[in-house]
Amino acid sequence: MSRRLTALAALAALLAAGCARKEAQGQARAGGPPRQVYRYGNLAEPQDLDPQVVQGTPEFNLSTAFFDGLLEPDPRDLHPVPGLASSWDVSPDGLVYTFHLRHGLRWSDGSPITADDAVQSWRRMLSPRLASEYAYLIYNFVKGAKDYYEGRTADFSRVGIRAPDEGTIEVTLDHPTPFLTKVIANHYAWDILPIRTVLKYGALDQRSTRWTRPGNFVCSGPFMLKEWTPDVRIVAVRNPDYWDARRVRLDEIDFLPVGDVDTEERMFRADEIDTTGTVPLDKIPTYRRDHPGLIHIDPYLGVYFYRCNVTRPPLNDKRVRRALAIAIDRESLVRDVMRGGQRPAYAVSYPDDSGYTPRARISGSLDDARRLLAEAGYPQGRGMPPIELLYNSEGAHRIIAEAIQEMWRKRLGVEITLRNEEWKVYMQSQHSHNFQLERAGWIADYPDPHVFLEIFETGNGNNDTLWSNAGYDRLLHQALAAKSEAERYSCYQQMDAILVDECPVIPIYYYTYPYLMKPRVRGFTPNVMMNPDFKDIFIQN
Amino acid sequence: MLRFAINRILQAIPVLWVIVTATFFMLRFAPGGPFTAERAVPPEILKNLEAHFGLNKPLYQQYLSYLDNVVHGDFGPSYKYPTRTVNEIIAEKFPVSAELGMWSLAVALVVGLPLGVMAAVRRNTWIDYLCSSFAMVGICVPTFVMGPILILLCAIELGWVNASGWYSPIDRVLPSLVLGLVYAAYISRLTRGGMLEVLSQDYIRTARAKGASESRIVLRHALRGGLAPVVSFLGPAAAGIVTGSFVIETIFQIPGIGREFINSAFNRDYTLVLGTVILYATFIVAMNLVVDIAQVWLNPRLKFE
Numbered sequence: 001m002s003r004r005l006t007a008l009a010a011l012a013a014l015l016a017a018g019c020a021r022k023e024a025q026g027q028a029r030a031g032g033p034p035r036q037v038y039r040y041g042n043l044a045e046p047q048d049l050d051p052q053v054v055q056g057t058p059e060f061n062l063s064t065a066f067f068d069g070l071l072e073p074d075p076r077d078l079h080p081v082p083g084l085a086s087s088w089d090v091s092p093d094g095l096v097y098t099f100h101l102r103h104g105l106r107w108s109d110g111s112p113i114t115a116d117d118a119v120q121s122w123r124r125m126l127s128p129r130l131a132s133e134y135a136y137l138i139y140n141f142v143k144g145a146k147d148y149y150e151g152r153t154a155d156f157s158r159v160g161i162r163a164p165d166e167g168t169i170e171v172t173l174d175h176p177t178p179f180l181t182k183v184i185a186n187h188y189a190w191d192i193l194p195i196r197t198v199l200k201y202g203a204l205d206q207r208s209t210r211w212t213r214p215g216n217f218v219c220s221g222p223f224m225l226k227e228w229t230p231d232v233r234i235v236a237v238r239n240p241d242y243w244d245a246r247r248v249r250l251d252e253i254d255f256l257p258v259g260d261v262d263t264e265e266r267m268f269r270a271d272e273i274d275t276t277g278t279v280p281l282d283k284i285p286t287y288r289r290d291h292p293g294l295i296h297i298d299p300y301l302g303v304y305f306y307r308c309n310v311t312r313p314p315l316n317d318k319r320v321r322r323a324l325a326i327a328i329d330r331e332s333l334v335r336d337v338m339r340g341g342q343r344p345a346y347a348v349s350y351p352d353d354s355g356y357t358p359r360a361r362i363s364g365s366l367d368d369a370r371r372l373l374a375e376a377g378y379p380q381g382r383g384m385p386p387i388e389l390l391y392n393s394e395g396a397h398r399i400i401a402e403a404i405q406e407m408w409r410k411r412l413g414v415e416i417t418l419r420n421e422e423w424k425v426y427m428q429s430q431h432s433h434n435f436q437l438e439r440a441g442w443i444a445d446y447p448d449p450h451v452f453l454e455i456f457e458t459g460n461g462n463n464d465t466l467w468s469n470a471g472y473d474r475l476l477h478q479a480l481a482a483k484s485e486a487e488r489y490s491c492y493q494q495m496d497a498i499l500v501d502e503c504p505v506i507p508i509y510y511y512t513y514p515y516l517m518k519p520r521v522r523g524f525t526p527n528v529m530m531n532p533d534f535k536d537i538f539i540q541n
Numbered sequence: 542m543l544r545f546a547i548n549r550i551l552q553a554i555p556v557l558w559v560i561v562t563a564t565f566f567m568l569r570f571a572p573g574g575p576f577t578a579e580r581a582v583p584p585e586i587l588k589n590l591e592a593h594f595g596l597n598k599p600l601y602q603q604y605l606s607y608l609d610n611v612v613h614g615d616f617g618p619s620y621k622y623p624t625r626t627v628n629e630i631i632a633e634k635f636p637v638s639a640e641l642g643m644w645s646l647a648v649a650l651v652v653g654l655p656l657g658v659m660a661a662v663r664r665n666t667w668i669d670y671l672c673s674s675f676a677m678v679g680i681c682v683p684t685f686v687m688g689p690i691l692i693l694l695c696a697i698e699l700g701w702v703n704a705s706g707w708y709s710p711i712d713r714v715l716p717s718l719v720l721g722l723v724y725a726a727y728i729s730r731l732t733r734g735g736m737l738e739v740l741s742q743d744y745i746r747t748a749r750a751k752g753a754s755e756s757r758i759v760l761r762h763a764l765r766g767g768l769a770p771v772v773s774f775l776g777p778a779a780a781g782i783v784t785g786s787f788v789i790e791t792i793f794q795i796p797g798i799g800r801e802f803i804n805s806a807f808n809r810d811y812t813l814v815l816g817t818v819i820l821y822a823t824f825i826v827a828m829n830l831v832v833d834i835a836q837v838w839l840n841p842r843l844k845f846e
Contacts, residue, residue, distance in 0.1 A: 045622075047621060047622050047623060048622060048623050048624050048625075050623070050624065053623040053624070054623070055578065055580075128589045129589070129593070130589075131586060131589035131590040131592070131593050132586070133576075133578075133582055133586060133590070135586055136583050136586065149585065150585050207593055207623055207624075208618055208623055208624045209624065210624065212624060213624075229796070230625075230630075230633060230634075230796060231634070231796035231800070232706070232707065232708075232796050256794075258705070258794055259791070259800075259804075260791045260792070260794075262689065262792075263705060263791060263792055263793070263794050266689065266692055266693070266696070266697065266704045266705070267704050267705045267794070269697050269704070270692075270696045270697050270700075270703065270704035270705070272703060272704055272705055272706070422807070423573075423807065424571075424572065424573025424574075424577050424807070424809055425571075425572040425573055427573055427577045427578065427579065428572040428573040428577055429572070431577070431581055440579075441579075461581040461583055461584075462580060462581050464581075
């Protein structure tokens with residue numbers, strides 16, 4: 001009997017311990033308001049916290065909490081606003097950028113943030129030994145940087161980065177780059193690292209050191225690292241040394257690396273997470289119908305398209321590509337198949353991206369499409385060489401492919417076959433151009449139409465269409481040298497028109513970003529890069 | 542017995558070598574690599590990355606230096622996590638999976654063995670049918686169905702436990718139950734089969750004739766022989782259960798090594814795949830050795846030879 005009682009007591013203790021974790025939420029501090037703890041679904045375990053050796057969205061979210069850039073994005077429209085730099089000037093020729101650091105900036109260990117930290121950080125980013133995947137976001141723009149990266153010079157003083165004094169940083173470019181400040185404000189490639197701390201744990205250009213471990217890690221952002229348990233959570237707490245600390249309202253953010261969408265949704269329902277990273281596709285309609293206050297679907301700066309390999313028949317004929325592009329019923333696809341609030345895409349560039357909306361549109365009736373096909377020598381699809389559509393096995397790509405396959409069959413008489421490959425195999429097929437037609441997408445690294453248009457330049461590493469158009473390339477260079485934004489955008493309008501006419505890719509829809517959020521989370525500002533502005537978020541219990 | 546064990550351990554070395562070699566080369570011949578991403582890495586950056594990981598050397602050299610490192614207990618750096626080593630990842634994640642595995646194994650034995658014995662002793666009665674039905678359900682309902690259903694019920698509806706995580710003792714309950722019950726089902730089937738075979742043997746009849754009580758016949762005379770199939774099954778099963786379950790760890794958000802085992806393959810994290818494969822293979826080999834020793838102990842007709 002007593003043994004049974006002991007077992008019962010043990011069970012009760014277990015249950016109590018389990019509940020204790022939930023009650024930790026909003027637990028009152030002695031004599032103060034409840035602690036502000038925000039539990040954020042961060043999609044996956046980050047590669048690391050060092051912004052110079054990572055890629056990806058979880059890492060991006062963490063860098064937002066831990067690091068401020070020289071410039072920061074405005075939380076609403078992402079235009080550059082002062083960050084660590086209180087102001088900046090651009091020389092009249094657009095080649096020299098001078099940034100003025102705020103006075104009294106401090107790292108989270110209390111030591112001063114200096115201009116030299118910036119210079120050394122970018123030197124680290126450009127060092128071949130570090131092999132940073134995003135080094136090109138600096139050496140594509142900065143004078144002499146590519147020579148340094150590729151080892152043609154070991155003399156860093158020949159790179160256009162210098163600190164004339166402790167509070168000033170001067171960056172000299174190779175060519176005018178009108179969107180440079182957007183890159184600096186939105187991409188962690190330009191983040192400034194605590195160089196003294198980095199050097200404490202290894203050489204400047206050493207890729208793998210322990211400087212990002214809890215206890216070692218030092219940062220400049222609104223939050224600092226308290227705990228990092230891989231695949232469990234990263235706990236960030238308020239950084240008292242942050243220059244804008246008075247604006248920060250949360251005491252703690254728990255970054256939860258939940259990779260499985262269904263697990264994450266169950267955690268949300270069990271109140272173990274406040275904002276999810278995404279929503280299971282098949283649950284979106286249910287949430288929209290039954291819990292419209294919990295689900296949010298925001299536009300996301302990316303375009304989903306089908307990429308043609310323009311060297312392989314029949315897709316080497318632009319009339320075939322155009323016919324296929326016209327014959328997709330995008331409205332019905334997003335409404336009945338995707339059901340996630342996506343917007344149909346009739347052009348490559350994203351609408352209302354930094355004030356730019358493409359005017360060109362894929363348009364035409366089904367009769368036009370059939371006529372184009374007949375002109376190409378395939379009336380009602382007869383005699384057409386076989387087309388195979390490649391997509392990756394993950395996600396909803398199969399159902400989209402099947403829907404489009406059916407549309408082309410019914411509307412044009414064109415039969416295509418489908419092939420799916422595991423992610424890395426599919427990537428390999430894409431980069432080695434071993435496909436005819438493939439599902440693809442492009443997500444912006446920074447908010448500027450240039451992002452979507454540059455990848456169709458002849459020889460661009462991401463131009464897997466193998467399409468080449470001299471007029472298009474010329475316009476791209478004209479745009480970079482443009483004297484005003486209006487002039488630059490008018491080049492982009494012509495480029496978008498060429499893309500719609502030639503259809504090296506067939507745009508399908510613009511991405512959205514679905515997530516679930518508890519109503520008690522306030523101050524959350526959605527934006528097209530799903531760049532979470534943790535500074536203004538608070539919990540209202 | 543010692544000679545038997547030493548012999549088997551020596552035999553394990555070539556087995557492990559073959560596994561490591563096959564895995565190493567299969568990985569390298571799989572399309573895509575650790576740096577294959579949607580955004581093509583510019584060739585000059587790729588060159589530096591490959592130099593950092595020694596991928597620019599001839600493949601046989603990479604293989605030899607990998608073997609050399611493994612012999613010295615160094616599984617190398619992870620490709621996906623730039624500042625973590627494979628040793629570190631295994632040291633962090635394996636204990637979690639091992640703990641989950643131990644609890645699950647306990648559930649499997651505590652539930653499976655009695656059910657199997659009862660089913661065999663009360664053969665073709667409602668007890669047998671009940672136990673066998675439980676086993677069929679346990680085998681047929683996959684963990685990825687059972688897990689979410691139990692979470693919906695116990696965590697979301699009743700609020701007894703957390704839906705995810707590996708923080709407090711209560712977080713061990715549901716995952717161990719879900720993972721353990723599948724194995725319990727198999728164990729009860731095997732126990733029933735083994736027991737039935739033994740119970741029809743002559744020496745059991747002799748024991749009955751001598752007037753031994755039913756419980757003595759079952760526990761003392763039959764169980765030892767009846768467990769032989771369970772023990773054979775338990776070896777590889779225990780190795781599998783202790784080195785982590787991808788499904789359970791994903792459903793319950795548990796930081797175990799099972800998820801690394803699968804995800805590292807998707808990420809083409811060469812060293813992490815090899816590290817987890819070596820861990821798993823070593824366990825299988827070790828558990829099979831333990832099973833063979835246990836078989837001899839259970840069956841006096843076997844000898845260490």
